[in-house]
Amino acid sequence: MNIFCFGISHQTANVEIRERFAIPDSGLADALTRLGQVPGVQESVLLSTCNRTEFYIVAMDSQLAIEPLFHDFYGPVEVSELHHLFRLPAVPSIRHLFRVASGLESMVLGETEIFGQVKRAYEAAARSGTTGRILNRLFQKAFHVGKHVRSATAITRGSVSVGSVAVDLAEQIFGKLDGRKIMILGAGETSERTAWSLKSRGARQLFVSNRSFERATVLAEAIGGRAIRFDDWEDEFQELDILVSSTSAPHAIVTRAKLEPVLRLRRDRPLFIIDLAMPRDVDPAVHEMDGVYVYDLDSLRAIAGRTLETRKKETEACDGLIEKHVHDFEVWFNRIAEGAVGRAAIECPRT
């Protein structure tokens, strides 16, 4: 009895090839059923995301040919496409799954979405009846490892995108964002993404202002906010908590001189300014004012970069934790496999 894993991932294939081999959710049950009918396959789980399509198989034959299986699944497969396939034997397969569940194999190192995707893949396989004693145990163990790695290391700490870093900072200044007044100044792509990030963390009072009022209205409707004419945005400043600015103005539109009288009326409430414009919309001197925190693109990118570096450093610690779990599972699997071989020998004595 053997475990092995094969498939493609963002590490072995580009997006075109990954699209070719992806299995949509709607086709997963059918694919699992067909996989279960392949001679020699005892258990199977199919993990298909935008970054990977992986088959986890338990089979009696460790040399199970995967090329015919791929031809059966995807129609004629060219040799050049098969070069993107990877195949892992038992222990590396176990290690690979644990690393995948922990986010160590993800394109964005340490991301947590993959954990849910692995869980859904396993649940689909369990519903289709293609899992058994080995893969049940392997995947349960993978979920345990994923949780352990996330809680015991800093692999998921911090954010690695500009929008998420800005929202993390906003939460560290204000706590919950639901009662905060947020203005999006300039309806560009970056500010829209940041607005969505803020909304996803509970922001409710969003205002959009843009030179083109129509664009402001479109974005405001999309994010469930209110559009404000560009000439009026400064009137709202007194009540604002967060300003996301990304206009195409050639000079700073938020200056110390403009802000000083407003700050006196704000009664000591902090103001967080996310300046995503290039050239910058906010005079750097504004950051020196009490209770005002200005973060521009460079500073947000620097924080994201440092977080990624921290995560990279953490991979060693993660691998150390994973290796212990791999060993535990290997010991259990070898015991089971030996028992199965023994039973097979009793049932089918050599003549």
Added chain:
Amino acid sequence: MLLEISICGFWVFAGVRPDSLLFLFMNWSDRVWVELALISYLVGFAYSVYSLASHKFLTSRTSFWAIIAGFLLTTIFLFDRGHAIGRCPITNRFEVLVFMTWSMVLIYLVIGSSYRLSLMGAFTAPVASVLLLFAVAFAPSQAAARRIKVNPWLEAHTSFSMVACGAFALACIAGVMFLLQERQLKTRHPSSIFYRLPPITALSVANSRLLWLGFTLFTVGLATGFLIGDRINWVQAGWSILVWCVYGGIIVARMRHAMAAKWVAALSIVAFSLLLSTFWGIRFISDRPSF
């Protein structure tokens, strides 16, 4: 015994003669509760430091339970000592320091959960450890003579004043945490601790409310001091009024928004440092009425 050896090691390292440390091995009485509480707070402190330094991001449950244990042990001591002397156990510096620590931790336990200030425990534990370390190492712990007749105004005055000091201590801790967050935001270089500390606005609110709580209790303590009915000690009274004015000034400035939150935080640290440093010079609490 382990604690005694550790403390001895610390003070020998600090240049204190070993023979002068013999007092630590004597007087095994109810002070053992305080020593055990000190161990608990040190454990909580060490665990928080380990958790933060190792980036393991372990839950702060261990620190929290260590603080709970320390609080219960000091409660036992205060109950035991109070029962023995027949009055509120604030009759010498040892008892005062223990009572101040107890008050500070009590307020932390009450407000900590309300303001999502869980990591405040990591900052409360070291302050509690330092206060108890000073109590154990420097302050004689002999119990005062049992009182037959207790002056309720004196009891109210001393206990309100001490609980107020506990609130001021926590305001100081919230101030330290605020300035830590503020600095990281201003330098645009947030470290891992930044994301574990509470939001800066929550710290500002906690700082203000603790100052208010401390000031209210201190005012009651001060007022009841005038009702004790004994001759007023004007040195102590003057010092108490000065402390009251300093904290009152900070609160008024905060109310009138004349001062940024960071200056309020900084001043709550300065004011508590002033309170602690002058504490030894002023016979704040004595067997006699304070003033």
